[in-house]
Amino acid sequence: MTIVTDPPKASFRVSQLIYDTRYRSITFQIAALIGFLILIGWLISNTAQNLADLGKEPSFGFLAEPAGYDINQRLVDYDNQNSHLRAAFVGLLNTLLVAVMGCAAATVLGVTIGVLRLSKNWLISRIMTVYVEMFRNVPVLLWIVLIMAIIIETLPQPRDFRGADPQASMALFDSVAFTNRGFYIPEALFSRSLGDIHLFGASAMRFDVSLDLLALVAVLLAGLWASARIKRNADAVQEATGVRPTVWHFRLGVVFVPLLAVLVLLGFHLGYPALKGFNFQGGTHMRNSLIALWLALSLYTAAFISEIVRAGILAISKGQTEAAAALGLRPKRIMNLVILPQALRIIIPPLISQYLNLTKNSSLAIAVGYMDITGTLMGITMNQTGRELETVMLGMLIYLLISLSISLVMNWYNNRVKLVER
Amino acid sequence: MKKSVFLGALTVAGLAAGAAAAGTLDDVKARGKLNCGVTTGLVGFAAPDANGNWEGFDVGVCRAVAAAVLGDPQAVEFVPTTGKTRFTALASGEVDMLARNTTWTFSRDVDLKFDFVGVNYYDGQGFMVPKALGVSSAKELDGATVCIQTGTTTELNLADFFRKNNISYEPVPIETNAEGQQQYLAGACDTYTTDASGLAATRASFENPSDHVVLPEIISKEPLGPLVRHGDNEWGDVVRWTLNALIAAEELGITSANIAELSEGTNNPEVNRILGTEGNLGEMLGVSADWAKNAIMAGGNYGELFEKTIGENTSIGLARGLNAQWTDGGLLYSPPFR
Numbered sequence: 082m083t084i085v086t087d088p089p090k091a092s093f094r095v096s097q098l099i100y101d102t103r104y105r106s107i108t109f110q111i112a113a114l115i116g117f118l119i120l121i122g123w124l125i126s127n128t129a130q131n132l133a134d135l136g137k138e139p140s141f142g143f144l145a146e147p148a149g150y151d152i153n154q155r156l157v158d159y160d161n162q163n164s165h166l167r168a169a170f171v172g173l174l175n176t177l178l179v180a181v182m183g184c185a186a187a188t189v190l191g192v193t194i195g196v197l198r199l200s201k202n203w204l205i206s207r208i209m210t211v212y213v214e215m216f217r218n219v220p221v222l223l224w225i226v227l228i229m230a231i232i233i234e235t236l237p238q239p240r241d242f243r244g245a246d247p248q249a250s251m252a253l254f255d256s257v258a259f260t261n262r263g264f265y266i267p268e269a270l271f272s273r274s275l276g277d278i279h280l281f282g283a284s285a286m287r288f289d290v291s292l293d294l295l296a297l298v299a300v301l302l303a304g305l306w307a308s309a310r311i312k313r314n315a316d317a318v319q320e321a322t323g324v325r326p327t328v329w330h331f332r333l334g335v336v337f338v339p340l341l342a343v344l345v346l347l348g349f350h351l352g353y354p355a356l357k358g359f360n361f362q363g364g365t366h367m368r369n370s371l372i373a374l375w376l377a378l379s380l381y382t383a384a385f386i387s388e389i390v391r392a393g394i395l396a397i398s399k400g401q402t403e404a405a406a407a408l409g410l411r412p413k414r415i416m417n418l419v420i421l422p423q424a425l426r427i428i429i430p431p432l433i434s435q436y437l438n439l440t441k442n443s444s445l446a447i448a449v450g451y452m453d454i455t456g457t458l459m460g461i462t463m464n465q466t467g468r469e470l471e472t473v474m475l476g477m478l479i480y481l482l483i484s485l486s487i488s489l490v491m492n493w494y495n496n497r498v499k500l501v502e503r
Numbered sequence: 504m505k506k507s508v509f510l511g512a513l514t515v516a517g518l519a520a521g522a523a524a525a526g527t528l529d530d531v532k533a534r535g536k537l538n539c540g541v542t543t544g545l546v547g548f549a550a551p552d553a554n555g556n557w558e559g560f561d562v563g564v565c566r567a568v569a570a571a572v573l574g575d576p577q578a579v580e581f582v583p584t585t586g587k588t589r590f591t592a593l594a595s596g597e598v599d600m601l602a603r604n605t606t607w608t609f610s611r612d613v614d615l616k617f618d619f620v621g622v623n624y625y626d627g628q629g630f631m632v633p634k635a636l637g638v639s640s641a642k643e644l645d646g647a648t649v650c651i652q653t654g655t656t657t658e659l660n661l662a663d664f665f666r667k668n669n670i671s672y673e674p675v676p677i678e679t680n681a682e683g684q685q686q687y688l689a690g691a692c693d694t695y696t697t698d699a700s701g702l703a704a705t706r707a708s709f710e711n712p713s714d715h716v717v718l719p720e721i722i723s724k725e726p727l728g729p730l731v732r733h734g735d736n737e738w739g740d741v742v743r744w745t746l747n748a749l750i751a752a753e754e755l756g757i758t759s760a761n762i763a764e765l766s767e768g769t770n771n772p773e774v775n776r777i778l779g780t781e782g783n784l785g786e787m788l789g790v791s792a793d794w795a796k797n798a799i800m801a802g803g804n805y806g807e808l809f810e811k812t813i814g815e816n817t818s819i820g821l822a823r824g825l826n827a828q829w830t831d832g833g834l835l836y837s838p839p840f841r
């Protein structure tokens with residue numbers, strides 16, 4: 082008897098696509114992809130068809146038309162004859178403003194609270210626990226509305242500052258006014274200003290950058306760089322001789338002397354708010370809506386950040402501290418050189434999502450009439466032009482871009498922190 | 504993530520647009536209920552009373568339409584909308600009609616694809632200020648902080664007015680009348696501006712109405728009327744002629760008091776046609792023969808509805824003014840029923 086040992090012929094049958102585990106998953110993926118594409122195609126054609134039936138073909142032409150409405154908080158020049166696109170840009174800058182302010186404040190607050198919650202002081206750590214639970218467990222919208230209501234109902238109106246015997250008066254040597262329309266604070270003025278540079282010509286994205294500010298930032302950065310050089314030199318001397326030269330006054334000097342010099346050269350002075358007509362004029366007006374939104378978003382997000390920070394620090398095993406102590410490091414250095422660099426690696430990724438959350442939550446601005454991108458483009462513009470689909474898609478695209486940029490920057494930072502690991 | 508958001512938006516848009524197709528009259532009859540978009544609460548025009556029953560001048564229009572189509576003025580589902588959400592609510596089919604202080608403008612009619620079926624209140628935009636502010640004309644408002652409802656004609660008129668008069672202002676955008684009232688009373692804005700009728704209604708709900716004045720300037724024309732989606736003419740006709748029936752009823756002396764008697768038959772052919780005892784207007788419209796009778800019985804004719812909800816004997820105290828019949832020097836003029 083002979084045994085046939087020929088290898089089976091490599092014939093391919095269609096049924097293998099389903100029954101053969103080598104092909105099955107690919108088959109299913111392709112089928113799913115086709116189904117998905119058909120669904121998208123159907124949705125697009127259905128939407129287009131329905132819009133056409135309504136006589137509303139999608140078009141972005143409305144963006145070039147005059148907006149016709151005014152916006153109270155403008156970081157760039159704008160009036161009601163500018164285009165809807167310009168109005169959207171004003172709104173976008175307002176979104177970015179509150180997002181940046183919110184992320185900064187939430188980080189400072191969150192880190193402080195997170196560290197304090199680990200404090201050995203029973204009272205402090207309990208108070209921080211209460212804070213975290215209070216802010217974390219109430220929807221942020223309620224905090225926004227509550228803070229706005231408190232500002233509006235409890236602070237005096239500008240009218241109360243008037244008269245021989247006013248009911249309210251300005252704070253801090255008459256330099257700051259806390260009113261229910263917002264806070265009026267002194268503004269920086271330059272009597273020998275360098276002027277502005279105008280970016281992007283006459284387009285809807287045009288904006289002015291103050292040369293004074295640029296000069297100040299440049300001098301500050303140069304000072305910090307010089308200060309870092311001095312420190313490095315001192316480190317080198319210490320390494321070579323074992324004696325560290327005293328340099329802190331040089332380091333302070335290179336930062337502050339040039340800065341002061343530039344301020345004097347530019348004729349820096351403060352402009353104080355003063356009651357004139359219906360409102361305070363001069364100074365910077367931080368509107369009640371901005372304050373309410375900023376405070377609520379920061380306080381709320383800080384609660385989450387503090388938990389992230391606490392978790393990050395707790396995740397570093399006690400042995401690390403002990404080992405560092407055994408090497409003779411002082412507690413402060415242990416924190417800075419051993420614990421924090423490792424904790425940061427754990428902290429940063431969830432921190433990114435908190436920043437993203439804060440930015441997206443800023444669209445709740447609508448509740449207090451803060452004119453962000455949701456209030457302008459997806460609010461008034463949408464309502465006045467009836468372009469729901471276009472404005473919402475554009476708005477989503479913008480939030481997507483903002484979020485992706487934040488992720489990009491934070492991921493870059495995360496990678497830098499990661500390199501600390503050896 | 505990116506894809507799912509995109510898909511979601513398309514789905515919403517697709518559904519929204521899909522629901523907007525014609526046949527509203529049949530939909531309403533099949534549903535047995537009229538979905539009527541009203542304000543979120545403006546006493547006299549549309550606001551729920553202590554028992555949660557909606558009442559007011561605009562609500563009266565909704566009830567009349569429900570009575571005409573379904574024979575029951577109570578068969579209405581009131582959907583509160585803000586200045587901003589109202590058009591999306593109508594375009595998406597969430598409501599069958601809007602009866603909500605909405606100004607008839609070119610772009611809303613032509614570009615936003617709605618049909619205004621008529622005017623139920625001729626209005627104009629005014630300003631309200633606290634008496635203590637000592638302002639007697641809107642032109643003195645240079646630098647003032649102004650509360651406005653967003654998504655309204657108010658906001659555009661305001662920009663135009665201040666621009667024309669070369670004065671400046673600080674807008675405070677708000678969503679609803681209630682919010683505006685709160686901010687205005689707390690002094691977070693110096694003046695509140697909206698349609699003069701809305702100002703009167705808002706002022707009437709204040710604790711001390713006499714501490715506030717409405718400035719003499721009326722800065723715009725605001726013909727307020729019910730509207731429906733563009734392209735569903737049968738439904739548009741029903742709403743239009745229901746409103747006309749209320750107006751014509753006042754002109755012809757048909758009131759809720761005498762309507763039962765008049766519908767026995769009169770020697771005025773137009774009254775007979777309206778009340779369905781002669782001709783077949785109801786059939787042409789696709790509703791029952793006594794449609795107009797039901798509509799008028801729902802809340803009385805135009806004049807009765809006006810007096811009951813916002814007239815001079817109510818706390819709102821609006822005079823008929825432009826809203827009198829043409830025979831009394833007003834602008835109300837219903838086309839003939841024939």
Ligand SMILES: N[C@@H](CCC(=O)N[C@@H](CS)C(=O)NCC(=O)O)C(=O)O
Nearest residue numbers: 542543604605606655656679680701
């Ligand atoms: N007529 C203007 C303004 C309409 C409007 O904002 N009306 C106010 C008061 S007159 C209103 O209905 N508010 C009630 C609410 O807040 O829902 C328009 O159509 O744009």
